[in-house]
Amino acid sequence: MEEFATRLFVLALFLFIFGAFSALCFSRRTKWANVLAHCSSSLGGLFGATTAALVLSTKHPIVVTAWTIMPSVVLRFKIDMLSAYFLFVVSFVTIAVSLYSLGYVTEYYGKKPIGLLGSGLNLFVLSMITVVTVDHSVSFLIAWELMSLLSFFLVMTEHEKAETRKAGYVYVVMTHFGTVFIILSFLTLFFFTKKLDFSSFGQTAAHLPASVKNIVFLLSLIGFGTKAGMIPLHVWLPRAHPAAPSHISSLMSAVMIKTAIYGLLRVNYDFLKSGATWWGAVVLGIGVLSAVFGILFGVAENDMKRFLAFSSAENIGIIFMGLGASLLFRSYHEPLLGALALTALLYHVLNHAIFKGLLFMGAGSVLYATHTKNINELGGLIRRMPWTAVLFLIGGMSLAAFPPFNGFISEWATFQSLLHLSFSSNHPVWKTAGGLAAAALGLTGAFVAGGVVKQFGTTFLALPRTSRAAKAKEVPLAMRFGMILLAGGTVVFGVWPGLVLRMTNRIVENYFHQSLTGHAMLYVPFHRSVESISLGWMTIIFFVLLLLLIALLRVWVGKSNNHYDETWNCGTPLVPSMEYTGTSYSHPVLMIFKRLYGIERKVEVQGEYVYYPKRIRHRLKTEAIIETKLYRPLIRGTVWLSQRLRAIQSGNLQSYLAYMIITLIVLLLWIR
Amino acid sequence: MEQWIAMLLLISAIWLLQIRKISDSVPILAFQSFVLALTAGAMWYETKLSHLLIAALLTLVVKAMIIPAILHYTIKKIDVHRQVERVTSKYTSLLMAIILTVAGFYVTSRLHLPSTKFGEPYLPVSITLVFLGAFIMIDHKKALMQGIGLITIENGLFLVAQSISYGMPMMVELGIFFDMLVTVVIIGILSLRIHSTFESLNIEKMSNLKG
Numbered sequence: 096m097e098e099f100a101t102r103l104f105v106l107a108l109f110l111f112i113f114g115a116f117s118a119l120c121f122s123r124r125t126k127w128a129n130v131l132a133h134c135s136s137s138l139g140g141l142f143g144a145t146t147a148a149l150v151l152s153t154k155h156p157i158v159v160t161a162w163t164i165m166p167s168v169v170l171r172f173k174i175d176m177l178s179a180y181f182l183f184v185v186s187f188v189t190i191a192v193s194l195y196s197l198g199y200v201t202e203y204y205g206k207k208p209i210g211l212l213g214s215g216l217n218l219f220v221l222s223m224i225t226v227v228t229v230d231h232s233v234s235f236l237i238a239w240e241l242m243s244l245l246s247f248f249l250v251m252t253e254h255e256k257a258e259t260r261k262a263g264y265v266y267v268v269m270t271h272f273g274t275v276f277i278i279l280s281f282l283t284l285f286f287f288t289k290k291l292d293f294s295s296f297g298q299t300a301a302h303l304p305a306s307v308k309n310i311v312f313l314l315s316l317i318g319f320g321t322k323a324g325m326i327p328l329h330v331w332l333p334r335a336h337p338a339a340p341s342h343i344s345s346l347m348s349a350v351m352i353k354t355a356i357y358g359l360l361r362v363n364y365d366f367l368k369s370g371a372t373w374w375g376a377v378v379l380g381i382g383v384l385s386a387v388f389g390i391l392f393g394v395a396e397n398d399m400k401r402f403l404a405f406s407s408a409e410n411i412g413i414i415f416m417g418l419g420a421s422l423l424f425r426s427y428h429e430p431l432l433g434a435l436a437l438t439a440l441l442y443h444v445l446n447h448a449i450f451k452g453l454l455f456m457g458a459g460s461v462l463y464a465t466h467t468k469n470i471n472e473l474g475g476l477i478r479r480m481p482w483t484a485v486l487f488l489i490g491g492m493s494l495a496a497f498p499p500f501n502g503f504i505s506e507w508a509t510f511q512s513l514l515h516l517s518f519s520s521n522h523p524v525w526k527t528a529g530g531l532a533a534a535a536l537g538l539t540g541a542f543v544a545g546g547v548v549k550q551f552g553t554t555f556l557a558l559p560r561t562s563r564a565a566k567a568k569e570v571p572l573a574m575r576f577g578m579i580l581l582a583g584g585t586v587v588f589g590v591w592p593g594l595v596l597r598m599t600n601r602i603v604e605n606y607f608h609q610s611l612t613g614h615a616m617l618y619v620p621f622h623r624s625v626e627s628i629s630l631g632w633m634t635i636i637f638f639v640l641l642l643l644l645i646a647l648l649r650v651w652v653g654k655s656n657n658h659y660d661e662t663w664n665c666g667t668p669l670v671p672s673m674e675y676t677g678t679s680y681s682h683p684v685l686m687i688f689k690r691l692y693g694i695e696r697k698v699e700v701q702g703e704y705v706y707y708p709k710r711i712r713h714r715l716k717t718e719a720i721i722e723t724k725l726y727r728p729l730i731r732g733t734v735w736l737s738q739r740l741r742a743i744q745s746g747n748l749q750s751y752l753a754y755m756i757i758t759l760i761v762l763l764l765w766i767r
Numbered sequence: 768m769e770q771w772i773a774m775l776l777l778i779s780a781i782w783l784l785q786i787r788k789i790s791d792s793v794p795i796l797a798f799q800s801f802v803l804a805l806t807a808g809a810m811w812y813e814t815k816l817s818h819l820l821i822a823a824l825l826t827l828v829v830k831a832m833i834i835p836a837i838l839h840y841t842i843k844k845i846d847v848h849r850q851v852e853r854v855t856s857k858y859t860s861l862l863m864a865i866i867l868t869v870a871g872f873y874v875t876s877r878l879h880l881p882s883t884k885f886g887e888p889y890l891p892v893s894i895t896l897v898f899l900g901a902f903i904m905i906d907h908k909k910a911l912m913q914g915i916g917l918i919t920i921e922n923g924l925f926l927v928a929q930s931i932s933y934g935m936p937m938m939v940e941l942g943i944f945f946d947m948l949v950t951v952v953i954i955g956i957l958s959l960r961i962h963s964t965f966e967s968l969n970i971e972k973m974s975n976l977k978g
Contacts, residue, residue: 753905755901760874
């Protein structure tokens with residue numbers, strides 16, 4: 096069985112390489128390149144997911160040594176339980192996205208080199224799979240850098256737009272900023288363990304002095320946090336994701352930012368193994384910040400893909416909350432609760448990958464059909480694109496954590512762990528923190544629901560606001576199929592959480608020696624005397640209550656009678672400009688959090704008498720507060736410092752020679 | 768004996784800093800390279816290592832004859848019989864040279880480099896040659912003198928290699944000689960170019976190129 100899984104994995108890797116090369120070879124024939132690239136990547140994804148499932152079910156890690164780059168620097172794939180889980184996430188989303196891409200890239204026929212695009216997608220997925228499966232820090236960093244660069248090139252697909260170029264620039268700067276910290280954290284580990292491979296890190300890093308561990312933790316948190324898009328290092332997310340082609344932003348948002356979570360788990364659970372209490376608090380704090388602010392910025396957005404990007408920052412916040420709680424429980428030696436929090440975060444990783452992939456594909460479908468992302472130019476699409484509408488709604492409900500979709504289960508588990516933190520912890524500080532974090536998560540959930548209603552309602556309901564929306568047609572079958580696959584995932588993983596628990600248990604057992612069986616996720620925390628509730632029974636009771644209610648109403652009110660008529664409209668014909676816009680829907684939120692958005696509002700009424708205006712102009716300007724208040728001064732300071740440093744660049748040959756000789760003499764003196 | 772040869776090398780390097788006309792530098796350089804060839808020859812005589820002989824002959828032919836000839840030709844062509852221009856005054860540069868010499872001897876005494884029996888006396892001088900060569904490049908403003916400083920540095924490095932391990936492997940030695948030759952040819956061509964573009968060989972004017 097192990098042999099079989101190994102072969103399957105190698106086959107998957109070769110399929111991606113084949114996809115990349117064949118797409119390049121057939122770049123003259125766009126159709127062939129499209130079919131070859133995306134069929135092989137979806138097949139590769141299928142094999143990858145199967146491998147992961149096999150490894151998780153048999154509990155036997157598989158090892159493939161691919162290339163000895165140097166003695167002691169080896170490109171070796173080692174799929175242990177954690178890797179297998181993330182491999183599953185990557186591969187599963189890849190299957191759906193590849194199918195979707197088959198249809199989506201037809202949009203680019205004749206405009207963009209399809210061969211390059213398809214080959215880039217294959218290599219991008221390959222690099223992500225490599226990141227989550229290699230077990231050597233050097234090959235990890237190479238794969239990580241490849242992943243960043245490939246995604247940068249894919250983001251730059253529509254490079255003729257100035258906006259895209261700016262997005263790509265911000266992305267590449269931020270991603271390298273993060274990589275520096277990751278390299279530093281690995282170098283610190285290397286400095287103290289004298290080895291570069293992950294297994295040696297795992298054996299020796301746990302016994303390092305506490306100060307070194309703190310440094311490694313902080314460096315890895317900043318490094319991976321940048322990639323994950325935690326606030327305030329999220330600035331690249333709302334730029335790069337909308338700029339990329341939709342199938343790429345779907346991959347980036349659903350999967351790529353999860354590789355950062357993988358890195359954090361690897362460092363915290365495999366290498367460091369134990370740590371100070373404040374680690375958990377820091378991660379929890381960042382999580383709360385990311386979740387609340389991420390969605391607050393998201394709600395204000397009228398650009399569909401920007402909203403989804405901000406919501407990715409929010410979901411990373413939720414995952415960080417789980418991680419923080421888990422680290423706190425670990426430091427207080429509460430294995431069962433730590434296991435619960437870890438499960439919650441792993442589950443949310445999978446769920447977010449699925450529904451965010453689905454939502455980005457939905458936004459892509461709308462873009463494909465209407466060529467706009469601005470929801471205020473859309474409307475009425477539910478009649479024109481019913482499939483997309485329903486699938487987007489499923490994704491949105493899952494995002495807003497509605498049962499029975501999968502987002503509910505993982506957010507529920509995160510709630511549980513936060514409440515446990517507040518009920519079971521003996522320390523008053525953590526009790527308060529847990530309660531507040533749970534409240535923040537509730538607030539986040541409310542805003543997410545509001546944001547989803549805004550996006551869905553403005554895009555799909557009522558009358559089309561522009562001719563673009565009026566002329567929209569349903570997207571091709573391949574795209575619908577890709578979305579259906581992930582929508583199926585949201586339902587399956589929402590209704591049968593046991594499927595995922597079986598996978599996450601393998602990881603959790605390794606780190607906490609504790610497994611969550613049965614309905615442990617649904618324990619209600621009331622100070623130790625835990626009471627279990629059963630999801631199956633809950634569903635049945637819910638439906639019974641619903642039926643009873645309907646029956647009761649029928650008895651009370653009698654048969655409902657409907658009367659269809661036109662909407663009253665003051666006697667004028669119904670026009671789309673009467674509709675509630677996306678901007679007006681989120682306006683109250685903007686007004687409540689005025690300070691946060693830095694709002695500049697201008698209302699101009701034209702006409703002689705104010706109650707009968709001829710024309711009203713309403714202008715609303717928001718500014719990205721984090722960028723103006725945090726990044727601008729930083730950038731200005733850096734530029735100022737660089738200009739001062741530039742003084743040594745005189746352009747004079749002799750002074751350069753003098754620098755060199757002085758350095759040489761100082762080095763020779765210093766060496767002994 | 769070795770001490771005297773080392774002394775000659777040192778004097779030639781300091782002399783290069785003190786010249787009045789650019790054309791004076793060429794015979795001094797040829798003299799320096801000639802002494803260098805002598806040291807290699809002497810080492811060959813003591814150790815009977817055949818590659819030292821080849822190195823000595825090559826030094827004699829390439830550094831003491833061909834390179835000075837090219838430099839001489841260049842100087843004649845662009846007709847710079849004028850005085851050299853320095854950043855510092857003549858006496859300051861002498862002071863700097865003495866300081867650098869002391870630094871070279873001090874650094875070598877601290878480093879405890881592994882050196883061969885016959886090469887040991889040359890080690891401090893060789894490092895000092897590197898320093899002085901760099902200082903020649905820094906101090907002089909005429910582009911041609913940069914090339915002469917570079918060759919002095921190269922001579923110093925050659926001597927370091929000889930005194931530590933009786934020279935580098937033959938292949939490396941040959942490569943360096945070839946590089947040197949090409950460098951001098953390029954310096955010659957570039958000097959002509961710079962002269963024809965700027966009507967001067969003063970490299971300070973090259974900072975005009977800075978963006």
